[in-house]
Amino acid sequence: MVFYKTFPRTTDKSTYPVWEEIKLTDAEEKEQEVIARRENIDLLKECIEDASVIMDKKKLKPFQTDMINIAIALFEKRSSHVVYYKERKAKEKFDKKFS
Secondary structure, three states: OOOEEEEEEOOOOOOOOEEEEEEOOHHHHHHHHHHHHHHHHHHHHHHHHHHHHHHHHOOOOOOHHHHHHHHHHHHHHHOOOHHHHHHHHHHHHHHHHHO
Protein backbone atom coordinates (compact mmCIF):
# COMPACT_ATOMS: atom_id res chain seq x y z
CA MET A 1 0.00 0.00 0.00
CA VAL A 2 1.52 3.31 -1.06
CA PHE A 3 1.47 6.17 1.43
CA TYR A 4 1.06 9.72 0.11
CA LYS A 5 1.06 13.00 2.04
CA THR A 6 0.77 16.54 0.71
CA PHE A 7 2.54 19.51 2.25
CA PRO A 8 2.25 23.24 1.52
CA ARG A 9 5.34 24.92 0.06
CA THR A 10 5.58 28.69 -0.14
CA THR A 11 7.13 30.36 -3.16
CA ASP A 12 8.18 33.89 -4.03
CA LYS A 13 5.84 33.94 -7.02
CA SER A 14 2.55 33.54 -5.16
CA THR A 15 1.00 34.28 -1.80
CA TYR A 16 -0.75 30.92 -1.97
CA PRO A 17 1.18 27.76 -1.17
CA VAL A 18 1.98 25.13 -3.75
CA TRP A 19 0.95 21.70 -2.53
CA GLU A 20 3.66 19.10 -2.98
CA GLU A 21 2.83 15.40 -2.81
CA ILE A 22 5.37 13.19 -1.09
CA LYS A 23 5.26 9.42 -1.55
CA LEU A 24 7.01 6.89 0.66
CA THR A 25 8.70 3.94 -0.96
CA ASP A 26 7.57 0.47 0.05
CA ALA A 27 10.76 0.07 2.08
CA GLU A 28 10.27 3.40 3.89
CA GLU A 29 6.66 2.57 4.64
CA LYS A 30 7.56 -0.90 5.97
CA GLU A 31 10.34 0.61 8.10
CA GLN A 32 7.89 3.02 9.74
CA GLU A 33 5.44 0.17 10.39
CA VAL A 34 8.20 -1.85 12.09
CA ILE A 35 9.18 1.14 14.25
CA ALA A 36 5.57 1.78 15.24
CA ARG A 37 5.01 -1.90 16.05
CA ARG A 38 8.13 -2.11 18.22
CA GLU A 39 7.25 1.07 20.11
CA ASN A 40 3.63 -0.02 20.57
CA ILE A 41 4.72 -3.38 22.02
CA ASP A 42 7.00 -1.59 24.50
CA LEU A 43 4.20 0.84 25.32
CA LEU A 44 1.72 -1.99 25.92
CA LYS A 45 4.19 -3.64 28.32
CA GLU A 46 4.48 -0.35 30.22
CA CYS A 47 0.69 -0.06 30.31
CA ILE A 48 0.39 -3.56 31.80
CA GLU A 49 2.91 -2.59 34.51
CA ASP A 50 1.03 0.66 35.17
CA ALA A 51 -2.28 -1.19 35.36
CA SER A 52 -0.79 -3.58 37.90
CA VAL A 53 0.43 -0.63 40.01
CA ILE A 54 -2.99 1.04 39.80
CA MET A 55 -4.71 -2.15 40.91
CA ASP A 56 -2.31 -2.52 43.86
CA LYS A 57 -2.65 1.11 44.95
CA LYS A 58 -6.44 1.06 44.73
CA LYS A 59 -6.57 -2.36 46.42
CA LEU A 60 -8.47 -3.90 43.54
CA LYS A 61 -8.66 -7.66 43.33
CA PRO A 62 -5.89 -8.91 41.05
CA PHE A 63 -8.01 -10.44 38.30
CA GLN A 64 -5.89 -10.73 35.19
CA THR A 65 -8.71 -9.74 32.85
CA ASP A 66 -9.33 -6.53 34.81
CA MET A 67 -5.63 -5.67 34.68
CA ILE A 68 -5.53 -6.29 30.93
CA ASN A 69 -8.65 -4.16 30.41
CA ILE A 70 -7.02 -1.29 32.32
CA ALA A 71 -3.81 -1.78 30.33
CA ILE A 72 -5.71 -1.71 27.04
CA ALA A 73 -7.50 1.49 28.05
CA LEU A 74 -4.15 3.09 28.91
CA PHE A 75 -2.61 1.81 25.69
CA GLU A 76 -5.41 3.17 23.52
CA LYS A 77 -5.02 6.54 25.19
CA ARG A 78 -1.22 6.65 24.80
CA SER A 79 -0.43 4.82 21.61
CA SER A 80 0.40 6.49 18.36
CA HIS A 81 -0.98 5.18 15.13
CA VAL A 82 1.21 3.88 12.35
CA VAL A 83 0.02 6.79 10.20
CA TYR A 84 1.88 9.20 12.50
CA TYR A 85 5.19 7.51 11.72
CA LYS A 86 4.50 7.51 7.99
CA GLU A 87 3.51 11.19 8.07
CA ARG A 88 6.67 12.03 10.00
CA LYS A 89 8.81 10.20 7.43
CA ALA A 90 7.01 11.98 4.57
CA LYS A 91 7.65 15.33 6.31
CA GLU A 92 11.35 14.46 6.59
CA LYS A 93 11.45 13.75 2.85
CA PHE A 94 9.58 16.99 2.10
CA ASP A 95 11.95 19.04 4.25
CA LYS A 96 14.99 17.40 2.68
CA LYS A 97 13.65 17.97 -0.84
CA PHE A 98 12.60 21.61 -0.39
CA SER A 99 15.01 22.96 2.23
